[in-house]
Amino acid sequence: MNILILLACLYGWAYAQSNLECGISKYPDAGSGGSGNPSEHIVGGIISRRHEFPWTVLMNWRSGNNFQQNCGGTLIDNRWVISARHCVYANDPPTDYQLWLKTNVRTDPNGNRAEDGVMYVPELIVRHPEYDSNSYENDLVMFKLPQNVTFDDDLRPACLPPLNDATNWTGTIVTHSGWGNTERNGPATPEQRYTNMQVINYDTCWLETLPDAIGSEERTLCVRGNGTDAGDGDSGGPHVTKVDGRWTLIGVQSWGYWPAGVRPSMINKVSAALPWINEVRANN
Numbered sequence: 001m002n003i004l005i006l007l008a009c010l011y012g013w014a015y016a017q018s019n020l021e022c023g024i025s026k027y028p029d030a031g032s033g034g035s036g037n038p039s040e041h042i043v044g045g046i047i048s049r050r051h052e053f054p055w056t057v058l059m060n061w062r063s064g065n066n067f068q069q070n071c072g073g074t075l076i077d078n079r080w081v082i083s084a085r086h087c088v089y090a091n092d093p094p095t096d097y098q099l100w101l102k103t104n105v106r107t108d109p110n111g112n113r114a115e116d117g118v119m120y121v122p123e124l125i126v127r128h129p130e131y132d133s134n135s136y137e138n139d140l141v142m143f144k145l146p147q148n149v150t151f152d153d154d155l156r157p158a159c160l161p162p163l164n165d166a167t168n169w170t171g172t173i174v175t176h177s178g179w180g181n182t183e184r185n186g187p188a189t190p191e192q193r194y195t196n197m198q199v200i201n202y203d204t205c206w207l208e209t210l211p212d213a214i215g216s217e218e219r220t221l222c223v224r225g226n227g228t229d230a231g232d233g234d235s236g237g238p239h240v241t242k243v244d245g246r247w248t249l250i251g252v253q254s255w256g257y258w259p260a261g262v263r264p265s266m267i268n269k270v271s272a273a274l275p276w277i278n279e280v281r282a283n284n
Contacts, residue, residue: 021151023159023246027052030247031175031196048192050104053177055158055247056192056238057081058100058117061088067098072178072237073143074249075101075157078150080281081122081143083236084254084268085131088141094122099143102154104192120145126280128273137215139254139268141236142280158240158249163278165271169199169221169241169250176223176253178237197225197239197265205264219272221251222264239267 025031030052048056057073071087081099088097103117124144131138149155161167177194205222206214214220223239239251251267270277 019159022157023055023240023242023248024156025052025054025247026153031194046194048104048177048194051102051154053175053192053194053238053240053247054102054154054156055240055249056177057083058103058179058192059083059087059236060098060100061092062096069179071235072253073099074236074238074252075149075155076160076249076277077157077281078148079145081145082249082252082270082277083141083143084252085128085139085141086133086136086254087236088125088127090127092125094125094143097122097125097143099145101149120147122146124284126284128276132215135213135215136254136266137219137268138273139215140252140273140276142277144284158238159243159246160274160277161243161248161250161271163271163274165274167250167271170201172199172241172250173197174199174223174239174241174250175247176234176237176239178234178253195225197223200224200264205266208263209266214266215254215268219269221267221269223251223267224264 027049055075057075058069059071059073060067061070071083073081073083076082099120099122100117101120105116122143123146126142126144128138128140131140151157173196175194175196177192179192200222202217202220202222209222214222221239235253235255237253238249239253240247240249242248249270251269254266254268256263256265
């Protein structure tokens with residue numbers, strides 16, 4: 001019993017510490033254009049300044065004897081990263097994945113690997129038990145890092161919305177960052193990039209995505225940019241917006257369409273998943 005109490009206390013302390021450090025970028029104008037070149041794309045986006053979005057995680061997956069970029073993720077405290085369930089296979093061991101923190105540049109101009117951050121092999125993968133591969137509802141997975149990370153100006157978690165949050169995000173501008181491709185069937189981008197999109201009404205989204213199935217309104221948000229969007233390889237990455245001055249994770253990138261930026265992209269609503277997120281963190 002004493003051990004359980006101690007573990008609960010340690011989890012509570014780590015959670016409180018993450019809340020104090022969360023959602024802070026060292027750039028006061030983060031997400032507003034900065035010094036990026038708007039001719040470069042996430043699809044139609046901007047090159048991020050170094051550690052502009054310090055919660056964004058690069059995920060690599062083992063392909064044969066090599067690792068290749070396949071998705072993104074978000075650091076949500078000093079031990080856990082959240083991403084999209086479809087980014088991992090059902091029986092892959094944690095050793096088939098690499099999570100890069102403090103990374104901006106993935107490859108150099110010659111295409112050689114040049115990750116400039118810190119790489120962790122996760123010790124645990126927790127897949128959402130109610131993932132629906134048809135509608136992509138509950139398209140979420142969590143990775144436990146092998147050790148606690150220390151926050152600084154270049155590494156911070158995104159804030160999480162409050163439990164039972166009922167905010168209607170329609171009309172909200174969200175910022176999405178990652179290394180996805182800039183054109184259909186193209187390679188992942190060398191540098192981290194970002195774009196701003198707007199949450200649209202669920203009924204409008206439902207009509208614009210027919211005949212495809214999408215997740216329930218309770219668990220799904222739809223976003224659309226003005227010619228901008230996530231690309232392949234951006235799945236699992238963050239959709240954040242400022243709440244009370246802190247960058248808060250309201251959605252996890254799930255899926256969308258080509259040509260990008262025309263039809264909506266679907267993201268999993270983080271507030272609806274908070275009971276599961278908190279259960280995973282507390283019990284593992």
